[in-house]
Amino acid sequence: MKFVTPQSVFSIGAIRRPLLAVFLFTLAGPVVQAQSRTASAASYLDRGNAWYKKGEVERAITDYSLAIATDPRLDSAYYLRGLARYDKRDHDGALTDFNKALEINPHYANAYIWRGNIWEAQGELNQAIADYNQAIKFDPRSAHAYSNRGGARRRQGDLDGAMTDCNRAIALDPRLAEAYNHRGLALQEKDDLAGAIADYTKALALNPRLAGGYYNRGNAFVVKRDFDRALADFNQAIKLNPQWAEAYINRGTVQLAKGEMEPALADYDQAIKLAPRLASAYANRGLARLLQGQAAEAQKDFDQCLALDPNSRPALEQRINIVKQRLGAK
Numbered sequence: 001m002k003f004v005t006p007q008s009v010f011s012i013g014a015i016r017r018p019l020l021a022v023f024l025f026t027l028a029g030p031v032v033q034a035q036s037r038t039a040s041a042a043s044y045l046d047r048g049n050a051w052y053k054k055g056e057v058e059r060a061i062t063d064y065s066l067a068i069a070t071d072p073r074l075d076s077a078y079y080l081r082g083l084a085r086y087d088k089r090d091h092d093g094a095l096t097d098f099n100k101a102l103e104i105n106p107h108y109a110n111a112y113i114w115r116g117n118i119w120e121a122q123g124e125l126n127q128a129i130a131d132y133n134q135a136i137k138f139d140p141r142s143a144h145a146y147s148n149r150g151g152a153r154r155r156q157g158d159l160d161g162a163m164t165d166c167n168r169a170i171a172l173d174p175r176l177a178e179a180y181n182h183r184g185l186a187l188q189e190k191d192d193l194a195g196a197i198a199d200y201t202k203a204l205a206l207n208p209r210l211a212g213g214y215y216n217r218g219n220a221f222v223v224k225r226d227f228d229r230a231l232a233d234f235n236q237a238i239k240l241n242p243q244w245a246e247a248y249i250n251r252g253t254v255q256l257a258k259g260e261m262e263p264a265l266a267d268y269d270q271a272i273k274l275a276p277r278l279a280s281a282y283a284n285r286g287l288a289r290l291l292q293g294q295a296a297e298a299q300k301d302f303d304q305c306l307a308l309d310p311n312s313r314p315a316l317e318q319r320i321n322i323v324k325q326r327l328g329a330k
Helices: 021-053 057-070 075-087 091-104 109-121 125-138 143-155 159-172 177-189 193-206 211-223 227-240 245-257 261-274 279-291 295-308 310-329
Strands: none
Touching: 021 057, 021 075, 057 075, 075 091, 075 109, 091 109, 109 125, 109 143, 125 143, 143 159, 143 177, 159 177, 177 193, 177 211, 193 211, 211 227, 211 245, 227 245, 245 261, 245 279, 261 279, 279 295, 279 310, 295 310
16 A cells, blocks of 8 residues: 555644633643644654655654654554554554554544454454445545455455455556456456456556565466466566565476476575465475475475464375376376
8 A cells, every 4th residue: 555644634622712811821831832742743753754755664663653652642643653563564563553543533544444454464354344344434435445345355255345346446546556456366266367467467557566466467377377477477576575485485386387496496495484384385395305306305394284284184185196196107
């Protein structure tokens, strides 16, 4: 999502004109202090926003925290600090901040969207959709809310609902790259591979730095067995997001399909380094080692895969048998 500036207006409520001069004297101190606090908090937010846009996330967090210390009821300060914490992968801290922003301002649509993002990342799809619903209730023209709800609905298997939401998002904002990306995933699950690739390509034309667009289009090219284009897309996804373990796994699998064993193993190693508890990384490395004739090392990887994900046994055994049949045919 794009950077969103604070929604709140920095002002104090209207103060009834006092009848006696003495009341002017007694009221002036608190009013001036309140105005001073509000102006000071606003200046911290402005400076935090400037740091955030420059990629100086820690400095932004510091200034947002100063804004909160100055004015603890400033909803936008919690929201913006939540965004910054989300960028730092501090989902617990971000969730706390979005909760606080919504406690202060229950109509804060963008806070619902970003809290929904956290629920979705944690696999809590019902809670995510509930938050996206709230965002749409308070901002019916939020393309981001429809796009994100479409993505969550797809993950729940509601492909028609996902398509409806993504189409609505695109109607509201035809330049929202994420909406095309989400719709592409729904189309791919509907077996419309051409439509999916067209949507991923449109998303990338709108946002060439959308790593997920390259990753998803790469997966679609794998289905088409267009391994050269798939490899190019996974390369770009990794260039944009070098910490994406799944992208290394998929690139490794493409390289394995092209007969490039050593680069494939290097990618699986990197995936395991980035995500030591990602079962599929061990499964794929084990299969590559089995193809190399390293049965003992392969078995260690298979054991680790099953320790992390016991439910993967049937699929893993099927893949192992396919590799053994391939080796036996040589």
